Amino acid sequence: MASIDKVPGGWRTRFRTPDGKSRSRTFRRKLDAEAFLAEVGHARNTGAFIDPEQGRLTLAAWHQRWWASTVNLRPSTRARVEGIIRLHVLPHFGTWRLIDIGHQEVQDWVAGLSAAGQAAATVHKTHQQLSKMLAAAVKDRRLAINPAAGVDLPRIERDEMAFLDPGQVATLAEAIDPRYRALVLVAAYGGLRIGEVGALRRSRVDLLRGRLDVVETLVEVNGHHHFGPPKTRQGRRTVPLPRSVLVEFESHVAGLGPDELVFTAPEGGPLRRSLFHRRCWAPATVAAGVAPLRIHDLRHTAVAFWIAAGASPKEVARRAGHASVVTVLDRYGHLLPGEEDRVTEALDLMAQAAVARPTAPVLAMRRGGG
Numbered sequence: 001m002a003s004i005d006k007v008p009g010g011w012r013t014r015f016r017t018p019d020g021k022s023r024s025r026t027f028r029r030k031l032d033a034e035a036f037l038a039e040v041g042h043a044r045n046t047g048a049f050i051d052p053e054q055g056r057l058t059l060a061a062w063h064q065r066w067w068a069s070t071v072n073l074r075p076s077t078r079a080r081v082e083g084i085i086r087l088h089v090l091p092h093f094g095t096w097r098l099i100d101i102g103h104q105e106v107q108d109w110v111a112g113l114s115a116a117g118q119a120a121a122t123v124h125k126t127h128q129q130l131s132k133m134l135a136a137a138v139k140d141r142r143l144a145i146n147p148a149a150g151v152d153l154p155r156i157e158r159d160e161m162a163f164l165d166p167g168q169v170a171t172l173a174e175a176i177d178p179r180y181r182a183l184v185l186v187a188a189y190g191g192l193r194i195g196e197v198g199a200l201r202r203s204r205v206d207l208l209r210g211r212l213d214v215v216e217t218l219v220e221v222n223g224h225h226h227f228g229p230p231k232t233r234q235g236r237r238t239v240p241l242p243r244s245v246l247v248e249f250e251s252h253v254a255g256l257g258p259d260e261l262v263f264t265a266p267e268g269g270p271l272r273r274s275l276f277h278r279r280c281w282a283p284a285t286v287a288a289g290v291a292p293l294r295i296h297d298l299r300h301t302a303v304a305f306w307i308a309a310g311a312s313p314k315e316v317a318r319r320a321g322h323a324s325v326v327t328v329l330d331r332y333g334h335l336l337p338g339e340e341d342r343v344t345e346a347l348d349l350m351a352q353a354a355v356a357r358p359t360a361p362v363l364a365m366r367r368g369g370g
Contacts, residue, residue: 002014002016003015004030004033004034004037009026010026010027010029011027011029011033012024012027012033013025013026013027013033013037013040015037015040021053054140054141055097055098056098056099058094058095058097058098059089059093059094059096059097059101060094062098062133062142063085063094066133066136067085074219074226074231075221075224075226075228076219078221079222084125084126084129088113088118088126089130089133098134098142099143101134103147103148103149105147106127106147106148106151107151110123110127110151110153113126120153120154120156120157123153124153124154124156127148130148131146131148131149131151135149161297162300163300164290164298164301166305168289169185169188169189169298169301171288171289172188172290174288175285175288176280176281176284177284179266180263180280181248182245182248182249182252182262182263183197183263184298185245186241187295187299188301188305189305190239190241190302190319191302192214192239192299193299194271194273194296195217195218196214196217196218197271198217198261198273199218199227199261200261200262200263201216201259201261202262203259204216205249205253205262207246207249207250207253210240210243211239211240212239212241213237213239214238214239214321215229215230216230217230217231218270220272220273220274225270230321232321233323234317234318234321235321237318237319237321240319266279266280273295281295299320302320313325313328
C-alpha cells in the first residue's frame with residue numbers, strides 16, 4: 001500500500017519495499033509525489049525497485065567506498081583523478097545525498113564550471129569522474145539511473161598544434177644543453193613522448209638496426225618517479241630513426257651499461273620534467289627563436305615529418321603508438337610549409353601526362369523515335 005499525506009512544506013509519500021520495509025519521502029509538490037509513487041509501483045512490478053534508503057549516503061561517503069575499490073589505475077592517473085574530484089566534485093556535491101542529485105542539478109553544475117572559466121576539456125574530465133562515481137552507485141543498486149548521463153557538455157575546440165621545420169629542430173638541438181641534443185633529435189624524428197624518452201634504457205637502443213624499442217614510460221607523481229608500461233598495447237612499439245640521428249645517438253650512449261637510462265637529470269637520476277623544462281628547455285627555445293614551445297610539440301613535429309615524407313596514416317599511427325588511425329586523421333591535419341604545393345604540383349604532372357583514349361563516335365538520336 002502507498003499513500004500521500006500533506007505535511008508542512010510539502011507532501012509525504014509512504015510506501016513499502018518488496019521486502020516489506022516501510023519507507024517515506026517528501027516532495028514540495030503533490031504532482032511530484034504522485035509521479036514518484038507511480039515510478040515505485042512500476043519498479044516493484046518489473047523487479048527494478050531500488051530502495052531509496054540506499055541512496056541516502058552522501059556523495060563524499062560513497063566516494064570513499066568507491067575510490068577504495070578502484071583498481072588498475074596508473075599512479076599518474078590516480079593522482080590526476082584524485083585532484084579533479086577533490087577540487088571540483090566534492091566541494092559542490094560532497095554533502096549531497098545520492099538520491100538528491102538529479103539530472104538538472106548536474107547540468108547546472110556543469111554550466112557553473114564553464115561560467116567560472118574552466119576549460120571545456122577540464123569540464124569534460126570533471127563530469128566524467130562524477131558520472132563514473134554515480135554509475136558505480138547504480139551498479140550497487142543505490143540509484144535507479146545515473147543522473148549525470150546525457151548532460152550537455154561544452155564543445156572542445158582543439159588548439160592548433162605547433163610544428164617545427166627541420167631547420168628549426170637543428171637550431172633547437174644546437175641551443176640546448178649538449179647533454180640533451182640527442183633528446184631533441186629523438187623526440188623530433190622518433191615521436192617519443194617525454195615520459196618514453198625519460199624511461200629509455202641503453203639496452204633498448206639498437207644502433208645496428210637503427211631502432212628504439214619503446215616498452216616503458218616514466219611518470220612523476222607527487223615528487224616520486226614511477227616506471228611502468230605504456231598506457232596501451234599499441235604504445236609498446238619499435239621506432240626507426242634516420243641515420244643522421246643515429247650518428248648523434250651513438251656518441252651519446254657510448255659507455256652506458258645495458259640498464260642505464262639514456263637521458264638523466266643534470267645531477268643524475270631520472271629526469272624531472274618541471275626542472276628540465278625550467279632549466280634547459282625554456283631557455284633553449286628562447287635562444288633558438290621558437291618559443292613558446294612545449295616539449296610535446298616535438299612529437300607533433302615528428303608526425304608532421306612522417307606525413308611530409310609520405311607515410312600513410314596507418315604507418316603514422318604505428319610509429320606514434322596510437323590505437324587508431326582515426327586519431328591520426330583527426331589530430332594531424334597540418335603538413336610542413338610547401339607540402340600543399342608539392343601535392344598540387346604532383347597532381348598537375350598527372351594531369352599533363354594524361355592522354356585521352358579514343359572513343360566510339362556518339363550517335364545523335366532523332367526526336368520522336370523511329
